[in-house]
Amino acid sequence: MKFTFVHNNINVLDLEKSVDFYKKALGLVETRKKEASDGSFILIFLGDETTPHKLELTWLRDRTEPYDLGDNEIHIAFTTDDYEAAHALHKEMGCICYENEAMGIYFIEDPDGYWIEILPEKR
Structure with a gap:
């Protein structure tokens, strides 16, 4: 038996803002x-x-109301082929929430409020 990753899901409060981000x-x-016929939900799948x-x-x-992410870690x-440029973009966007320079991430x-880890492609 074999399993393959398909997707991860997160719930968002402002879909347009999240997609743009x-x-x-x-x-x-x-x-x-995918949109529910009654308008109760919309699913958007994003890929790289x-x-x-x-x-x-x-x-x-x-x-x-915003989602309560609790103590969930x-x-x-994501890896990036240009870590310095990615860091500069994210710094400009004001979305860096934690840095660990010793680990290079x-x-x-x-x-x-969901966190996304950024790693250099080659470590």
């Missing part, structure tokens, strides 16, 4: 969109155009 910060592109793995953003019409991680925070 992931496009600008990480270069992700929309690969698929390199791997088959997707990030699914879920927007729920009736959700008005789950995160998504940093984290950015999306509009809903």
Whole structure:
């Protein structure tokens, strides 16, 4: 028996703001969109155009309060082929929330408070 990663899901409060963030910060592109016939939810799948793995953003019409992420330290991680340029972009965007220079990594925070780890492609 074999299992293959397909996607990770996060719920977002402002879908347009989140899609814009992931496009600008990480270069992700929309690969698929599904809207409920009653308008109760929208799913947008984002991809990196390199791997088959997707990030699914879920927007729920009736959700008005920010999501409580609690003490959850789950995160998504990305490598980049130009760590210095990525760091400069994220610094300009004001989304760097934690840096560990000794490990050569940093984290950015999306509009809903989810953390994304950024690593150089070759370490």
